[in-house]
Amino acid sequence: MTDRVLVARLDSDGDVLLAGPAVRAAAAGRGEPAEVTLLCSPRGEQAARLLPGVAEVLTWPCPWIDPEPEPVRPADVARLVDRVARLRPAVALVLTSFHQSPLPLALLLRLAGVPEIAAVSTDYPGALLDHRLRPDVDVDEDLPEPERALAVAASAGFRLPPGDDGGLAVTPPPDVTDLVGRAPYLVLHPGATVPARAWQPERCAEAVRALTAAGHRVVVTGAPGERELTARVAGRHGLDLGGATTFAQLAGVLAGADAVVVGNTGPAHLAAAVGTPVVSLFAPVVPAARWAPYAVPHVLLGEQDAPCRGTRARRCPVPGHPCLGSVTAGDVVAAVQRLAKGVAA
Structure with missing residues (x-):
């Protein structure tokens, strides 16, 4: 059975594009290709749908990242947990920038039953992360964002396939x-x-x-x-x-x-x-x-x-x-x- 990998990047279009190399690494799988669901904000959806390697896009306006957040509603959180639980991903890669914590989302993913989670975390993650990269210890904080995301993927065993140079990429654009x-x-x-x-x-x-x-x-x-x-x-x-x-x-x-x-x-x-x-x-x-x-x-x-x-x-x-x-x-x-x-x- 093909593994499903959940890749989360909950910011805007540019941040989602910078996650593209990590998405391709996840899609290459660990031994055989995987199906990637990209969890993103509505602000990043149009970029998410252009990324090679994405099989499905799941959107959720994240209240601790969105610059104009809606009030936190238990029903919205429960709906996200339920949707992820039904996906049954084998592993989740939580991609964040240096000023963001992956732990709130990691908690929700645990509640959804995700058995393996990787992220960069300044704070002690307790039982929330299986693969924790520490800033300026395991990963240089001045790494370009695509390389930071690739480091998270690599910590869980995902690497770019042969011939992939690690640059940004989108599906071929239309003739304009x-x-x-x-x-x-x-x-x-x-x-x-x-x-x-x-x-x-x-x-x-x-x-x-x-x-x-x-x-x-x-x-x-x-x-x-x-x-x-x-x-x-x-x-x-x-x-x-x-x-x-x-x-x-x-x-x-x-x-x-x-x-x-x-x-x-x-x-x-x-x-x-x-x-x-x-x-x-x-x-x-x-x-x-x-x-x-x-x-x-x-x-x-x-x-x-x-x-x-x-x-x-x-x-x-x-x-x-x-x-x-x-x-x-x-x-x-x-x-x-x-x-x-x-x-x-």
Whole structure:
């Protein structure tokens, strides 16, 4: 009988994409392929459905991780426990970032009868974990997020199959020529789910004009709720696709681009998953060592020693947003040129 593995990553789309290599390791199984159920937040579902190796997606809005949590309701918790119990996974991999505890979810998984659970945990887990990795003892806290997740998978005996390079990946995206036209083009994605990680709209608009003046065609992308922003940024010079794509179509738009200019947000990791170089407008509220675009050429822009460093702030705590406010349109043009010449991280 094929084992079922539950992989949990309860954040947003970008975090789910970073879990992709660990999902593929789990799907490779321990001796024979396994079926992977990915437990994620509704905020991460659209990314989860693009990950190779996922057989089933189970969503649950986690009240200790969601940035806008609903009240805790016993019936909701009981429903999750029941759904997991009916799945009967042989093992669960609880994937978290350094500031999150896996133990509340591990408790619920134990109540659901999951016999084997692996996670990184700062706190003593008691009977909740079978494979515990301790931060800065068993796993370096500055590991990139995909490697941290792979370490959790390896602790339970799951490793990438031969020939898998461990990079980010999604299922092949659809053809989007009807939306974007023919290459070449660049993508500028001005929005971010966390406001502190977004470049100022007026700077984004300046970058579109500067990139156009440098001879590039610029496509501006955004979510349905960002149409006003993308229209402002695209202006008369860029192609505005704000709200015009599904997540899978966005992957196709990013895949066809020569480079993507974007903050530390989901589309940065989606660009990495389709192999497109990234100009990363990176606010240091979280460490770039852990969340920079993974395993693709990229240029990091932004003051990494700014006062907001390491605060995990959702809104910039420093007047003027200096970490990204110091970045100019000229810096973006120069970064694109560096990527075109192969001079990048």
